[in-house]
Amino acid sequence: MARKVKVGIIGAGRGGSSIYKTLRGIEHVEIAVVCDKSLDAPGIKMAQADGIYTCQTIAEFCQTDGLDLMIEATGVKEVQAEIEQLKLPSTSVMEAKSANLMMHVIEEKEKLSEMKRLKGELDAILNSVQEAIEVAGNDGTIKYVNPSFTRVTGLSATQRIGQNIFEVSPNGALARALRTHDQIFAHRSRVGGSEAEVISNASPIAVEGRMEGAVVVFQPLTDIYKLMEQLQASNQVIDDLQTRINQISTSAYTFDDIIGSHPEFEKALDLARKASRSNSTVLITGESGTGKELFAHAIHSASQRWDKPFIKVNCAAIPETLLESEFFGYEKGAFTGAGKTKLGKMELAHGGTIFLDEIGDMNLYLQAKLLRVVQDMEFERVGGTQTIKVNVRVIAATNRNLREMVKKGDFREDLYYRLNVVELHLPPLRKHKEDIPAYAQSLIVKFNRKFGKKVAGLSAQAEQLLMNYTWPGNVRELQNVMERAMVTVEEDMITNRHILNLVDTPISKLGREFEELIPLDEMEKRMIRIALNRYGESVEGKKKAAQALNISLATLYNKLKTLR
Ligand SMILES: Nc1ncnc2c1ncn2[C@@H]1O[C@H](COP(=O)(O)OP(=O)(O)OP(=O)(O)O)[C@@H](O)[C@H]1O
Numbered sequence: 001m002a003r004k005v006k007v008g009i010i011g012a013g014r015g016g017s018s019i020y021k022t023l024r025g026i027e028h029v030e031i032a033v034v035c036d037k038s039l040d041a042p043g044i045k046m047a048q049a050d051g052i053y054t055c056q057t058i059a060e061f062c063q064t065d066g067l068d069l070m071i072e073a074t075g076v077k078e079v080q081a082e083i084e085q086l087k088l089p090s091t092s093v094m095e096a097k098s099a100n101l102m103m104h105v106i107e108e109k110e111k112l113s114e115m116k117r118l119k120g121e122l123d124a125i126l127n128s129v130q131e132a133i134e135v136a137g138n139d140g141t142i143k144y145v146n147p148s149f150t151r152v153t154g155l156s157a158t159q160r161i162g163q164n165i166f167e168v169s170p171n172g173a174l175a176r177a178l179r180t181h182d183q184i185f186a187h188r189s190r191v192g193g194s195e196a197e198v199i200s201n202a203s204p205i206a207v208e209g210r211m212e213g214a215v216v217v218f219q220p221l222t223d224i225y226k227l228m229e230q231l232q233a234s235n236q237v238i239d240d241l242q243t244r245i246n247q248i249s250t251s252a253y254t255f256d257d258i259i260g261s262h263p264e265f266e267k268a269l270d271l272a273r274k275a276s277r278s279n280s281t282v283l284i285t286g287e288s289g290t291g292k293e294l295f296a297h298a299i300h301s302a303s304q305r306w307d308k309p310f311i312k313v314n315c316a317a318i319p320e321t322l323l324e325s326e327f328f329g330y331e332k333g334a335f336t337g338a339g340k341t342k343l344g345k346m347e348l349a350h351g352g353t354i355f356l357d358e359i360g361d362m363n364l365y366l367q368a369k370l371l372r373v374v375q376d377m378e379f380e381r382v383g384g385t386q387t388i389k390v391n392v393r394v395i396a397a398t399n400r401n402l403r404e405m406v407k408k409g410d411f412r413e414d415l416y417y418r419l420n421v422v423e424l425h426l427p428p429l430r431k432h433k434e435d436i437p438a439y440a441q442s443l444i445v446k447f448n449r450k451f452g453k454k455v456a457g458l459s460a461q462a463e464q465l466l467m468n469y470t471w472p473g474n475v476r477e478l479q480n481v482m483e484r485a486m487v488t489v490e491e492d493m494i495t496n497r498h499i500l501n502l503v504d505t506p507i508s509k510l511g512r513e514f515e516e517l518i519p520l521d522e523m524e525k526r527m528i529r530i531a532l533n534r535y536g537e538s539v540e541g542k543k544k545a546a547q548a549l550n551i552s553l554a555t556l557y558n559k560l561k562t563l564r
């Protein structure tokens with residue numbers, strides 16, 4: 001390290017102390033002594049506080065060892081003369097005037113290095129940002145571009161700097177900001193001289209209230225495109241899911257799946273075909289197992305809405321408290337647990353068909369709400385205020401006598417008439433027994449496939465047996481009977497043997513069996529068997545079986561456990 005310049009200051013008033021302050025901050029300078037005849041002089045105080053030697057006489061000042069430079073800041077002629085006499089020849093003397101000038105130079109240099117430091121910092125920032133930056137003066141001359149500018153546009157700094165923005169990018173945000181003296185946001189343009197499409201923000205640069213130019217910050221559209229592509233991909237996933245939901249809920253059966261050609265049955269079929277061509281509300285009535293749901297599907301499939309959702313709501317299976325939100329959906333936060341907005345069946349069915357199964361089991365409060373939907377096709381989500389409009393075709397079904405329910409006040413009359421625009425009554429199987437062989441044959445084909453069997457058909461006697469039965473459970477019961485027969489059959493014909501124990505005891509024969517007297521638990525077993533044959537083994541079926549036997553569902557389950 002270079003040796004420090006040893007300096008002494010004489011005169012610690014205003015001039016001397018300001019010199020003292022400047023020199024104190026310079027690395028290569030060592031202030032060895034500060035002298036003033038008054039110990040109260042501000043420079044003396046400072047020096048003392050800094051632990052620097054001070055004195056009061058010129059003689060003492062001049063005796064300081066090895067001073068390279070004395071700064072004379074008293075401005076007093078006599079002092080100057082005395083110093084000249086007493087100082088060592090090797091020590092130079094500088095007057096306050098020259099010293100001040102020197103201080104000025106030093107300060108400027110300091111400022112310059114501070115600015116260099118700031119510029120260094122600024123450069124580091126501008127070089128590291130991902131956004132492209134370009135600066136131009138008031139006349140449009142481009143003064144600066146950062147490395148991202150080159151990355152985005154392919155134009156180097158040397159190519160760009162010095163050009164005029166009004167010539168190279170007259171429609172860009174930077175030129176606009178210069179022209180309008182205003183900020184420009186989200187401006188989309190092409191960078192002049194390059195292919196890059198960008199989104200920019202530009203702003204005037206003001207120095208002490210005067211506009212000195214403008215700066216633009218921009219990003220290539222490709223980066224934004226990438227984000228948009230990602231968004232599109234996500235939207236695609238949503239669309240696909242939507243389509244799949246539609247496929248899943250879209251109706252599975254058509255009129256081709258419906259068997260039956262008896263005139264009684266044909267009437268119903270004709271009416272259903274006609275109804276499928278209109279948008280009218282259809283009320284399908286008929287005993288359990290007569291094909292109400294099948295018909296609802298077929299009507300939808302044959303309608304113009306066939307490729308839109310078919311949404312089924314089982315009004316009997318949903319707890320009353322949930323029915324409303326099932327139907328109309330709910331808004332986020334509508335109640336505890338409503339974490340996000342959920343679409344109701346009504347909204348899901350938009351464009352398609354809603355099938356209101358077991359409509360006779362819906363409570364009066366919801367009937368009122370449903371009436372409004374059926375009439376105006378609008379509703380609000382639970383906890384929501386926005387009115388939602390939908391276009392939905394309504395098909396309702398029930399095995400209850402709605403007309404009777406209306407009379408008793410259990411079903412709203414206005415809703416009944418709304419739903420009953422087309423009443424499609426499906427005849428019980430016993431009214432079109434002639435169709436039984438056709439049903440049986442199609443079931444044999446179906447179960448052959450299911451069980452891997454090769455049954456050819458029914459024996460004449462077996463067919464007769466089926467024809468003689470009253471089928472209170474209608475086609476569903478026939479399906480169950482045939483399925484059991486097909487499980488047990490080992491030959492290629494279904495005969496009485498496979499059906500006999502299955503059809504069990506037609507009600508008409510009960511009398512004779514009573515005469516024969518059988519154990520009560522055996523009787524119970526048979527009755528349960530009959531009920532399950534009739535209604536099927538599904539939960540729904542068991543519910544109905546329990547109802548028919550006048551026991552609770554729980555009791556039925558218990559009996560099934562012990563009786564099996
Ligand atoms: N005409 C028919 N042709 C073919 N299959 C039928 C016919 N009618 C009913 N089925 C079949 O019988 C079963 C019962 O029909 P579906 O579920 O439509 O009856 P439902 O009237 O809705 O009965 P429930 O009132 O008990 O709900 C279904 O598997 C259905 O496919």
Ligand SMILES: [Mg+2]
Nearest residue numbers: 292293357397
């Ligand atoms: Mg049904």
